[in-house]
Amino acid sequence: MNATYRGREFDAVLPKVQQAYSEFSDSSTKINIENAVGFIKVPVGLAGPLRIQDGESVDDKFFAPLATVEPTLVASCSRGCKALTQCGGVEFHVLSEGMSRAPLFSFPTPKEAVAFAKQVPRLHKQFAADAERTSRYARLQKVTPHVVGSNVHVKFDYYCGDAAGQNMVTIATQEACDRFLQTNTAKELGVCDFIIEGEMASDKKASWGNVKEPRGVQVIAWSELTNAACEEVLGCSTQRLYNVFMSVREGQVRNGQLGSNVNTANVVAAMFIACGQDAGSVAEASWSHFTCSYDEETKKLKLSLFFPSLPVGVVGGGTSYAAQKASLELLKCRGPGTKRRLAGLIVAFALALDISTTAAVATGTFTQSHKRLARRATEVRSVL
Numbered sequence: 001m002n003a004t005y006r007g008r009e010f011d012a013v014l015p016k017v018q019q020a021y022s023e024f025s026d027s028s029t030k031i032n033i034e035n036a037v038g039f040i041k042v043p044v045g046l047a048g049p050l051r052i053q054d055g056e057s058v059d060d061k062f063f064a065p066l067a068t069v070e071p072t073l074v075a076s077c078s079r080g081c082k083a084l085t086q087c088g089g090v091e092f093h094v095l096s097e098g099m100s101r102a103p104l105f106s107f108p109t110p111k112e113a114v115a116f117a118k119q120v121p122r123l124h125k126q127f128a129a130d131a132e133r134t135s136r137y138a139r140l141q142k143v144t145p146h147v148v149g150s151n152v153h154v155k156f157d158y159y160c161g162d163a164a165g166q167n168m169v170t171i172a173t174q175e176a177c178d179r180f181l182q183t184n185t186a187k188e189l190g191v192c193d194f195i196i197e198g199e200m201a202s203d204k205k206a207s208w209g210n211v212k213e214p215r216g217v218q219v220i221a222w223s224e225l226t227n228a229a230c231e232e233v234l235g236c237s238t239q240r241l242y243n244v245f246m247s248v249r250e251g252q253v254r255n256g257q258l259g260s261n262v263n264t265a266n267v268v269a270a271m272f273i274a275c276g277q278d279a280g281s282v283a284e285a286s287w288s289h290f291t292c293s294y295d296e297e298t299k300k301l302k303l304s305l306f307f308p309s310l311p312v313g314v315v316g317g318g319t320s321y322a323a324q325k326a327s328l329e330l331l332k333c334r335g336p337g338t339k340r341r342l343a344g345l346i347v348a349f350a351l352a353l354d355i356s357t358t359a360a361v362a363t364g365t366f367t368q369s370h371k372r373l374a375r376r377a378t379e380v381r382s383v384l
Contacts (some may be wrong), residue, residue: 009049013063013330014023017046018196020326025086030320040103042067044274044323045074046330050081051089052348058092058341061085065327066270073266073353073374076360080352083233084223090351092221092344098141098157098214099165104198105152105191113152117145119189120154123180130179131172137161138172138230146200154198157213162339164216164247164278164313166203170196204280206258213286216311220304221351227299229304234359237302241355242294259287262357264305264350271346272312275331276324281311288347295371305351310343 021044048063066074084090107113120143139159146153156176158169169179174196180186181194192265197203202210209215227238234241252260269282289306314333318324328334360366 009061010046010133012061013046016330017044017065017326019324020323023322042273043069044327045353047077047349048073048081048339049085050348050352051085052345053089053091054093054341054344055091057158058344060332061089062331062345062348064267064271064345065274065330066267067273068266068270070266072369073270076351076356076369076372077353079233079359080354080356081349083225083229083355084248084352086229086233087224087226090221090223090348092219092348094217094219094340096214096218097159097216097340099160099169099257100155100157100201100213100215101169101196101199101203102153102155102200103173104179104195105154106193107150107152107190108192110147110150113147113150116189117147117152117193119185120145120152123185127176127180131158131176132301134172135168137163138165139177140166140172142207144204151198153198155200160313162314162336163316164281164311166278166281166311167316184365202284204278206283206286210284210307210309211259215284215309216281217340218308219310219340219343219347220306220343221347222302222304223351225301225303225355230301230359234356235365236359238299239294240362241359242291242292242301244358245290245292248358248361259289261288261290261305261350262354262361264288264290264307264354267350267353268310268346271327271349274327275312275333275342276318276321276328277312279316282301285310288350290351303351303355305347307343307347307350312339312342312346314339314342 044065044067046063047066049061051061053059105116107116124143127143131140132138137160141157141159144155156173158165160168177194181191202215226236230236230238230241249260265282265286267286272279272282287308291304293302314328319328331342331345360369
């Protein structure tokens with residue numbers, strides 16, 4: 001793809017976001033935080049285009065809005081997009097989704113705690129009825145008890161429609177538990193204390209629990225990279241890139257790294273901010289697993305990237321502000337049923353960034369790129 005063609009594509013999408021990114025049209029009465037005094041401006045760059053499909057309703061080229069103060073991020077992600085698009089693009093699939101809240105019930109002794117835990121499956125129907133009366137979209141999928149001494153942590157897992165759902169599930173779980181605590185069953189079982197979150201939901205924290213089960217949308221994305229595209233765009237052979245991937249994985253293991261990736265959190269954070277997501281949830285979205293295999297005959301790399309928990313939504317929270325709304329519209333993620341699309345697009349662009357960053361390491365240009373782009377702050381830069 002030549003620069004002129006990429007420039008035309010860039011110019012075509014620019015009017016969709018330029019005004020919204022340049023002005024803050026939201027009045028203070030529409031700001032939904034306390035003691036509001038204004039906005040902090042964060043630069044936004046468009047990375048892409050990247051062809052992305054999901055095998056169903058998504059098959060298009062996208063630009064990703066990246067809100068960041070880090071030079072090289074947009075350029076590197078765009079380079080990865082170019083290489084992958086030349087090879088057919090990226091495909092993604094949503095594997096699962098859920099949003100959790102995990103209240104804690106306390107009992108006099110472990111004996112009563114175990115008795116309550118045994119009753120939890122029978123309480124599911126009533127919990128669901130009471131929880132779901134608080135929202136048109138919350139649907140309680142399962143309740144799972146965990147006995148810890150004289151306490152029982154009960155993990156409530158919900159589907160939340162197009163919302164990320166953190167507040168939705170909190171309100172729903174509170175209602176269900178409050179109603180339960182008023183029953184004779186709760187008194188007979190000996191509940192002596194209750195708190196709405198016993199820290200088993202890992203809200204805004206990384207945990208193995210959020211790797212095993214999704215807190216948000218669980219997505220896998222994959223692609224192929226040819227040797228020709230790798231050499232032309234990324235500056236190295238696929239074999240060299242593969243060898244570096246394998247070498248850095250050893251360092252990740254020795255260091256006890258959570259997950260296996262190079263810098264996927266850069267895309268997650270930048271797109272979360274640009275698209276009105278809860279920036280604190282980058283913590284639970286920070287775990288991802290990159291894999292690759294090399295075919296000796298074709299010299300192709302087969303790539304995949306798995307995110308177990310991406311807490312994203314296309315309604316509620318910060319998605320209603322003008323700039324963030326424009327970002328979602330750019331990604332075609334404003335309509336009903338597009339939450340999963342947003343999660344898939346984030347993973348696709350994170351995959352593009354990871355191969356480009358690793359290629360920069362493989363070719364010895366990583367430091368040079370940061371010097372060149374980070375220290376020329378007065379110039380207007382374009383990677384197109």
